[in-house]
Structure formats: C-alpha cells, structure tokens
Amino acid sequence: MHYIGIDEPGKRILLMGNEAIARGAIEAGVQVAAGYPGTPSSEVIETLAKVAKEYNMHVQWSTNEKIAFEVAAGAAIVGARALMTCKNAGFNWIMDTFLTIGYGGVRGGLVIFSGDDPDAHYSSTEQDVRLLGAYANFLTLEPMDQQEAKDMTKDAFDISEEVQLPVIVRGVTRLNHASGDVVYGEIRKERNKIAFDKHWGMPYRWNVYGPPGPVAKHEWLINQQPKLKEIAEKSKYNVLQMKGEGKPAIITSGVAAAYVFDVLRKEGLDDEFNILKVGTTYPLPYKKIKELIEKSSKLIFIEEGDPVIELQTRAWMHEEKITIDAKGKMYEGILKPYGELNQDIVKEAIYKFLGKEIKTDEKRKELKKSISELIAPRSSMWCPGCPHIGSFWSIRKALQNVKAKVPIINIGIGCYEMSGYGVYGKQIKAEYTTESKRHVVLYPYEMSDTEYVMGSEFGLLQGEYFANYKDGPIIGVTGDSSFFHANLPALANAVYNNAKGVYIILDNTWTAMTGHQPNPTTGLKATLEPAKKIDIEKVVRAMGVEFVKVADPYNIEETINVLTEALKYDGLAVVILRRECALQAVRYKRLVKPIYKVIEDKCTGCRICTQIGCPAVTFDFDKKKAGVDETLCVGCSLCAQVCPFDAIVEGE
C-alpha cells in the first residue's frame, strides 16, 4: 500500500501539506472526494486516488470546481463524509452552491479545502478565501504546519457533522507545497450510513424554497453560529501563550505563526511576547483574544494573506469598547497586504513594532548588489518539444499570411498561458495611444494580449467582436481541460449570438500545467482506471459550429495552412490543434525520436530557430551559431522545420 494509507498510528513520516490533508481525510473515513486541479491543491486528490480502492472511496477529478463541490455536497446530503478540493481561484467557481448550501446545511461531514497562493506563485491573484468562510458563516480552519493540516482535516469532518454545516480548511502554498514531519493517527473504520430523508430535521431540508422557505433557513444558519463560536472557544488549535502582564502581544495564524515562532526563538525574544496562535479564523476565539488584549501593552496582527483576523478583531473591539494600540496590515500598517511573508519580513515587522532597529551589514549589502548585476533572468518557457511551440509559431505565421494589422489574442489558463509571461530581459515601456497599435512580437512568450482566468479567453473574444473591433483578427486560445471546465457555455453563447472569430483549442490530452491530471480527453479517471473519452470536435460540431478543423502542431506547414484558412473565414472558426503533451509522450515512450543537431557550416546565425521558443535551442552570440542542448532535446523536429537553411538535422 502507498505510504499515505498505512494503518500505523504513531508512525512519523515526512509529508507534503497536500498529502497531510489527504491523510486527514483518510483518517476521518472520507467516502467521496472530488476536485479540480489547481496549484497548490492538486496533490490532495492525487494522493487519495492512490488508495481509493483500499479504502473504498470514490475519488474523482471533476470537470470544474462547481461540479466537484456539488458532487461532494450531494454525497454529504445522503450522509457520506465528503471532501472537495480546489485552489483559491477555483473557489470562485463554487460560490453559487457554496453560499446556498448553508441554508439547511448537510448531514454527512462536508469539508472544503482551498489552496491559497499568497505571492501568486502559480495564480492570477492572491485571493484569500478565509473571508468567504466568515461570509458564508462556515467554520474555517487554518493549519500552521503539516501536522495541523492532517489533524484539522480529520477533525473538520466531526465538526461539520456536529454543526451540520460545511467546514473550510484553508492552506497556502507554503503549507501545501511544503513538507514536514507528521505523526499518523488512527483511521476511522466505520463508514457513515447512506440514507435520504427529504424532511430530515427540518421540513424540505434540501430544498431552500420548500416551506418555511429561504429566510427561515437563513435564520437556521444564523442560529447555528453560537455552536460554531463554542467550538472555536474550546478548540485546541487556538493556543494562548501568556508570558507576562503588560508585555506586547501578537495575534497570528497559519504559516505566519510558524515564521513568528522561528523568529522569536532565533532572536531570543520567546519570553517577550504574549501570543495567540489562531487556528479557527472564523469564528475567532474572542474569550482568548479578550484575555490577551486586556493583559498586554500593544498588539500586532501577523497573518498570511488579507487582514481577515485583524478586520474581525477590530470590529469586535469596537463593539466591546476595548482599545489597544494595534498594528497589522490595515490603516497603513506595519505589514503589506500583498505578497507573502517569510522570516525576514516577520522579523522586520516585529522590530519595527517594538520601535527597535535591525543592524544591517552595509558592506555585505553592497557586495550582494554588485553580484546581483551578474545574474541573468530566467524567463519561463515551455518544455522542450512542447506542442504549444508549434502551435504558437503557426499562429504567428498565419497572422503574417493574412497581413493582420493589430490582432487580439485572448489566452486562458494552462501551460499555453506562458505565451503571456513575456521575456524578463526585455524592457517594455507603457504606451498611451488612442489608435490600435501594432507591437512587433518575435517570441511566442510575448504573443498573449489578454490573459485572466479559465474561460475568459472565449468570453472576451465575443465582447471584442460585438464592440465592432475591426483593426485585426480576434483569436481565443484554450486548452482541452479548460474547454470542458469553462468554455462550453461560452461556445453556446458564441453560436447563439453569432459571434465571429477564431477559437483555437490546444488539445494535449492532459491537464498538464497542474501536473498531468487526466480529464475527459485523456481516457483515464483520477484513479487511472479507463474512462470514456469525449471528442472535442464532435462537441463543437454538435453545438452548431460549421468551420471545425483539426491539425497536428508538430506539422508546421499543415497547422499554418489550417489557421490561415480559419483567419480568412467569415464566421466562427474552431481549430483543434491536437498533439499529446511532450512530457507525457516521452514518459510513456510514445515520443521516441533521435535528438537534433546543428550543422554549423550551414547555420547562418539568422536566429529564426530560437524564435520558436524551445529551451533546447541555444544560440552562441560569439560564434553566431545556433545549437541544440543534447540534454534537453526530445526530437520533436520543430526547430528543423523552421530552419530556412536545412542546418538542423536528426543526430545519430
């Protein structure tokens, strides 16, 4: 059995935060788990899938977060223990059902795990979902480390069943994609009975409109809150450490608390602060907060993300008529309400709060500054042999073929979003033009014009068209998983309202960017058992699109021709560029080709091959010759196809 499922209470093991969440769910006896991939949350479902059979769990990748949430909520309605996972942005997708399910709640334990991403390492925003817990009136837990992630997730199911409401577990990148030692607990052997009663504990329990109707069910939700508050007051995850009356105080939570404890210990300040480490971000443990504030001289809030604890505490202090000199992220606070924390930032904040200076080594600072000037940036690129390299080269060439003036390329979210990551070494100036302006683009990483979230690629395209944009072609680019996640309603809208433009679906048959999860195009389920494949081409045709063409982005000539034809088409043209993700193709030995090399005598140094943006294609500016890094090349042949001088050839 995979180590995550070993039934050995007391076993100490290194786990990634997401594995710890999965383990907590296993220990709680979870019966249904559903999610949509999103960094840093995906490993929870992946880990559960590894022991789904042994523990008789249903584990699935859903087509989007809303469906995943409804799968979990439906399971909880019939009494099962259910887990739903997503990243911060994915949480936005569940809001409709999420805010309604509280009007009556659940029968089996329902736990929602969100992987937030302060510093936006892998995300469009730094969104903090903790405030949504307070908004929905659901208990929200915030683990400090992997052990708490495991323990809180396990306890969340019990709490959910006790209060008959969903419970949220909020992680962040530095918890979920960090690892630490965890001690295993006991695995609950019994499984909740699956049963349905439409009037369970309340008339029309699972139907907000059923009499007494939504307002009465809202009232029920509010009446559950004292129970939540009582749980928060008693929770072992809210830890108050009083070091002496009149000392300064810190209220902290989650990974921020981990930084606080490490910094205080390192600086020898352990005994200088009264500290409340909060584990229940909603509701807050106000009795402990009261004791802390009444016995302390001043207060600093140190939390990761938005000032959620700070906001609630300040409002409560106002009502309780308690005052203390308090600093945090609000009102020109000591900490910034953007970016992420670390030991250095926390240390600086604590010293500033104390009114003390940190000694800096000016000489070392100077040395570091001079060394930093040597360091070349390393902009993100697609993997060697990525089919997107062929796709974006072909889009650029097709736009040249139709002499496009100022095209608009709308990009969604997936590996292809790197077409908008830019090249860091290149300086770009802001412009203030009133006319459409053409910008010369040489590299695929500068091609994206709009880029926000999954689905925005196709909706924005339609808005640009209906606003009568005429200065160039309008293109939308999506991926296979995004197509099913967010683009189906947009496609129906485009056909129904007669939008025109070119909609390109890059089908690499995996949800690649988040770590190659299977999706409806893969032919595999989350557990890697066989699944039915859905043919995108047939779906698009069935929706009423007349121009539907498929091409292989490893065949540049064919792809350019199809895209050129689509750009000339007066209507909605859908082009599917299909080729399996190169990493997976190499991994499963479906792409086994000799690597390429440059014949230096034939190379003129024109640098066209570097413009495809493959990391394996190098250029030596002293010799003025291209090269192929033999440790990276996978033999896709794209560089050889674009070389005008036949200077790149298959090696032996």
Place this chain on the structure above:
Amino acid sequence: MMGKDVVNLIVAGVGGQGSILASHIIADAAVEAGYSARVGETYGAAMRVGAVHSHIRIGKDIKSPLIAEDEADVLIALEPLEALRVGVKYLSKQSKVLLNPRPILPADVNFGFAKYPSLDDIYNALEKLGAKVYKVEATKIALEVGNIRTANVVMLGALAALKILPFEEKYLKDSVLRRVPPKTVEVNERAFDAGKEAIKRQK
C-alpha cells in the same frame, strides 16, 4: 550540527533536474533519523527549465519552511546561474556550495537580452559571499553512470561526503533508494557513490 540547532540547505536548479526530489530525500532521511524537517519549494509555472529552489531545514524544533537571508549552510546547485541567484540571497558567511558546472541557458540569454556570467565570475562571487565551493560534475557523472536524470543523486552523494548533516550517511542513502523510481535503484546507487568519490578526490 556545527554548534547550531538548525541546519539549512537549499537545492537549486532548473525544472526537470530533480531538485525537489533531492530535497525530499534529504528531509525524509532527517525525519527517519529522528529530526524535525521542513521543505519549502519555490518554482514557477513552468514544468521544465524554470528556476527551482527548494529549502530544507533540519533541527529539533523548527516550524517554518523557508530559510532566512544569509542563513543557508549548504547550497546544492545543479545549475551554475541558479547557484548565483540563490546564493546571493541566502548563503551564510561560512557556507559550502556543491556546484554542477553545466549551464542550462535561459531564454533571455538565447534570445540575446541578457548575458550568461562566466563560470569564473560565478565561483568568485560565491567565494566572496563566504562559501567554500566544491565542483561536482553531476551531469557528466550521471551520464557516465548511465542515466542523466541521476544528476540530483550524484549531488546527494557529494553532500554525504561533506559530512555536514547531523545524522549518519546510511539514512541519506536509504532515503535515496526509498524515494527514486523502483526501476532506477541500481543506477541511483551508482550515482550516489560516484558523487561521494567526486568530493573525496577534492579533499
């Protein structure tokens, strides 16, 4: 533990070199040896050739996953430019660097917007920061033992030879053999031993 209660290590490289697996192997060994460990990973959205930096903290009572500035005791660098990028921020004044001298050129260099620093400049800069630099030809050695993907384990062998970890070498080696794909155990064992040899030759 060199008179300290925490040992801080960083594995730096580019996506695809196995930096993260290497960091998990070190932390796993520490946990098996009875220590607390934390790993904090930073990588971009790219799967391959993006900068990947992984922090490992080993001690008796540690909580957070990231190393503070100027506090890394050891830097394991699978790529020289990444050694510099991480080193300038995190290396302590008495640190050790294991450096694989094989560059992976960034887009910015191949496109002509930036210059890759010379290896001499990189060595000098790391030494000025206070590091003792050990050259480990991990890519070359990995190819010699039969699998380029074992370069990370070559570096772990080199780490074992530095004798800087607070536990016996067997914990590290066992962790390597436990965490690498089952089919590659043998070649990884060879890689580990070859990495150890590479340091012994320099001593």
